Amino acid sequence: MAIMKRTLVGLAAILLLAPICATAGVPKPNLTIENPGQCIAPVQEMRVNHMKMLNHSRDRALRQGVRTEKANLIGCIDCHASKETGSVMGKGGFCEECHTYTAVKLDCWDCHQPKSARFRTGAAAAEGAKP
Amino acid sequence: MNEPRDPVDNPSRRGFVGAAAAAGAGLGVLALAPGLHLVEVSEANAPSAGASSKVRWGMLIDTNKCSSGCDACVKACASENGINETVRDPRQASQWIRKIELKEPRSGREHSLPMMCQHCAHPPCVDVCPTGASMKRADGIVLVDRHTCIGCRYCMLACPYKARSFVHLRLTEQNPEVPRGIGCVESCTFCVQRVDKGLKPACVEACPEGAMLFGDLKDPNSEIARRIAQEKTTQVRGDLRLDLGVRYQGI
Amino acid sequence: MQSELNNRLEGPTFYVLAGIGALISLIGVAGAIYMGQHGHQASGMNNQIFWGMPHVFAIFLIVAASGVLNVASIGTVFGKQAYKSRGPLSGLLAITLLAAGLFVIMLDLGRVDRLIIAMTHVNWVSVFGWNMVLYPVFFGLVGVYVWVLMDRKMYAYSKPVGIAAFIWRLVMTTGTGSIFGFMVARQAYHSALIAPMFIVMSLAWGLAIFLLFQRAMYCWHNMELNEEIRRRLGNLLGVFIAAVFYFVLVYHLTNIYFAKQTGFEHFILVSGGVFPQLFWGGFVLLGTAIPLLLLFVPALQRMRGSEIVAAVLTVGGGLCFLYVFIIGGQAYPLDMFPGMEVRSSFFDGQIDHYVPSLPEMMLAIGGFGVAFTLTLIAVRVLRFMPEDDLAKLKASGALRD
Numbered sequence A: 001m002a003i004m005k006r007t008l009v010g011l012a013a014i015l016l017l018a019p020i021c022a023t024a025g026v027p028k029p030n031l032t033i034e035n036p037g038q039c040i041a042p043v044q045e046m047r048v049n050h051m052k053m054l055n056h057s058r059d060r061a062l063r064q065g066v067r068t069e070k071a072n073l074i075g076c077i078d079c080h081a082s083k084e085t086g087s088v089m090g091k092g093g094f095c096e097e098c099h100t101y102t103a104v105k106l107d108c109w110d111c112h113q114p115k116s117a118r119f120r121t122g123a124a125a126a127e128g129a130k131p
Numbered sequence B: 001m002n003e004p005r006d007p008v009d010n011p012s013r014r015g016f017v018g019a020a021a022a023a024g025a026g027l028g029v030l031a032l033a034p035g036l037h038l039v040e041v042s043e044a045n046a047p048s049a050g051a052s053s054k055v056r057w058g059m060l061i062d063t064n065k066c067s068s069g070c071d072a073c074v075k076a077c078a079s080e081n082g083i084n085e086t087v088r089d090p091r092q093a094s095q096w097i098r099k100i101e102l103k104e105p106r107s108g109r110e111h112s113l114p115m116m117c118q119h120c121a122h123p124p125c126v127d128v129c130p131t132g133a134s135m136k137r138a139d140g141i142v143l144v145d146r147h148t149c150i151g152c153r154y155c156m157l158a159c160p161y162k163a164r165s166f167v168h169l170r171l172t173e174q175n176p177e178v179p180r181g182i183g184c185v186e187s188c189t190f191c192v193q194r195v196d197k198g199l200k201p202a203c204v205e206a207c208p209e210g211a212m213l214f215g216d217l218k219d220p221n222s223e224i225a226r227r228i229a230q231e232k233t234t235q236v237r238g239d240l241r242l243d244l245g246v247r248y249q250g251i
Numbered sequence C: 001m002q003s004e005l006n007n008r009l010e011g012p013t014f015y016v017l018a019g020i021g022a023l024i025s026l027i028g029v030a031g032a033i034y035m036g037q038h039g040h041q042a043s044g045m046n047n048q049i050f051w052g053m054p055h056v057f058a059i060f061l062i063v064a065a066s067g068v069l070n071v072a073s074i075g076t077v078f079g080k081q082a083y084k085s086r087g088p089l090s091g092l093l094a095i096t097l098l099a100a101g102l103f104v105i106m107l108d109l110g111r112v113d114r115l116i117i118a119m120t121h122v123n124w125v126s127v128f129g130w131n132m133v134l135y136p137v138f139f140g141l142v143g144v145y146v147w148v149l150m151d152r153k154m155y156a157y158s159k160p161v162g163i164a165a166f167i168w169r170l171v172m173t174t175g176t177g178s179i180f181g182f183m184v185a186r187q188a189y190h191s192a193l194i195a196p197m198f199i200v201m202s203l204a205w206g207l208a209i210f211l212l213f214q215r216a217m218y219c220w221h222n223m224e225l226n227e228e229i230r231r232r233l234g235n236l237l238g239v240f241i242a243a244v245f246y247f248v249l250v251y252h253l254t255n256i257y258f259a260k261q262t263g264f265e266h267f268i269l270v271s272g273g274v275f276p277q278l279f280w281g282g283f284v285l286l287g288t289a290i291p292l293l294l295l296f297v298p299a300l301q302r303m304r305g306s307e308i309v310a311a312v313l314t315v316g317g318g319l320c321f322l323y324v325f326i327i328g329g330q331a332y333p334l335d336m337f338p339g340m341e342v343r344s345s346f347f348d349g350q351i352d353h354y355v356p357s358l359p360e361m362m363l364a365i366g367g368f369g370v371a372f373t374l375t376l377i378a379v380r381v382l383r384f385m386p387e388d389d390l391a392k393l394k395a396s397g398a399l400r401d
């Protein structure tokens, strides 16, 4: 617990200091929450623990076939996809904004579809992957 | 091709008989075949329970019904699993299921059949995978965990059925329920995302001839188990004794 | 004498050579980055031939790494004087060759970014998984071995450490051979002979690489290798080459007569186009017959540099053999329905062809660049030059047979 707190304090310090230190001035993440107040857990908990929740649920879903975890990537995407682009990635995307800011590389999207099923149209699918 | 004895089915049946006999009255309800049937069905279909070792998913393919030139199963698989990328070299394309045409040189007799991951009870790919990314669920479905797959392709070398494909390019149009992507190996999943919802694999549903039958090999009352018990079926490369989940009829 | 020796490698020669080595290594890295960016569609590999040129080179380097240590083993484990002074160089090459082999094989992975997963999630049933342990321990053991060989105070420990390293390299090459030997599904590979065959190959290929590098070092120092030592090392190489040939012969004969893989053998040895060409022309003629002549016909043997030509040919022959073994083994279709004619949309029943692409060739060759650069830097920094105390050797009778 203590370690976690210290890490958090450290992280917060970095976040606070980053704009001052960085002369280049990394723009602060500019998040749009599309469906406020409907998350599976309070914002603070999600910020700190979303990766753990997702890791846990992915292993259960894939290896044990348990698909009832509250945290599941498809659910996250469906709720957080931008109404404009339909995706959690790209400029202003819910995942991309923060992960660019904190420089934490994501490789989810090498395999997972970042667009919500609700926004996916036939046109997008027919375009195919660029070789 | 000879039919090896079924090392998974038999012990479990024996185990069941033994347990029922030993436990006596307490498990009495389980000893009733219809009761057992209900338990297993709910076990298999309740999403919260997850994959259960009381179930072993399998497929029986009747090659007499399968018609040459038809590829409805292949198309259904591609659309269900989002295999929609265009590749430059067809040899680099992903093929989770493919149609094979066989000809007996002497009699000239021809067979047509779909070939995919055979979901072995003893899968060589799982044995050789250095990271444990190739894995078998409790219900017998063999999968690749793309989170740990490093793309070494050793499992492809081990597979006797050429059932695995390596993703040679960056993908962007995956089906949300079927993640797949660059640098990982993949293969037929029995449409695990459907099976977990109580549906049949897409290919089985699409076959216009009804040549593919999907079901629980461990449930003696399932149609697939009854037919395998009564009719002559074959496991491809049965000499390897891998105890396959996919059985063929008519070859 | 030592400082004088090292001075020779301090001039521009060192920087030119190191620059060339680094350039080849960087070319390898560039090839890997290109493949990583575009996926393996940038390679000539496909879903039937999924192990290509990088694997041929990587497996060559890994196998040779184990064999090159044999020179040190003969010195310490079997107590041969002339080999003792060559121990440190032999150990150094073992480390750098293994590092280079792993460099190639790791950079060819579909997910290079997940190397850490390969180290932390080990499936103990997998031969590949074992190798995750075999290789690091080999590095450690050989590192200690080189240290005890070079540090006078520690020399007393050289025998036990040498024996441990000797055993470990046998285990390691058995592991490499078993990567193929355990493949029940494949006509080409399922054979108990493969592990011992790889061990014998490691001896020949390792010694060949040792001779080449030793020769290069003598050149840099403007020195000539003692004629007697040259002859003995050459003889040893000849014996190893002959042993390799014997094993390959037995491997193919058992495949034909006992395992009844006649279709596959016909393909590899007669009808398979580039594969029989490389087997007979590359491995048998250039990689075996000519080196044996060079090493054993007295008139040829006396010629300066004959053992160097033989060593180069051995390396080439080894690469040809691995090409036929690894790529030919995959090109031949799997026999799922014995006795039937097979057709499909996925090239079942068809012989596949493979043309390596530029990026994968760059990566493969980069492996040799890495091995060369690492060795070069090490011999510059530390004292690896084999120095023969000829008077002592003569006195001990080590040069007489």
Ligand code: SF4
Pocket (backbone or CB within 6 Å): B128, B129, B130, B131, B132, B133, B134, B144, B148, B149, B150, B151, B152, B153, B154, B155, B156, B184, B185
């Ligand atoms: S390619 Fe992936 S699944 Fe296959 S053996 Fe390698 S790590 Fe395992």
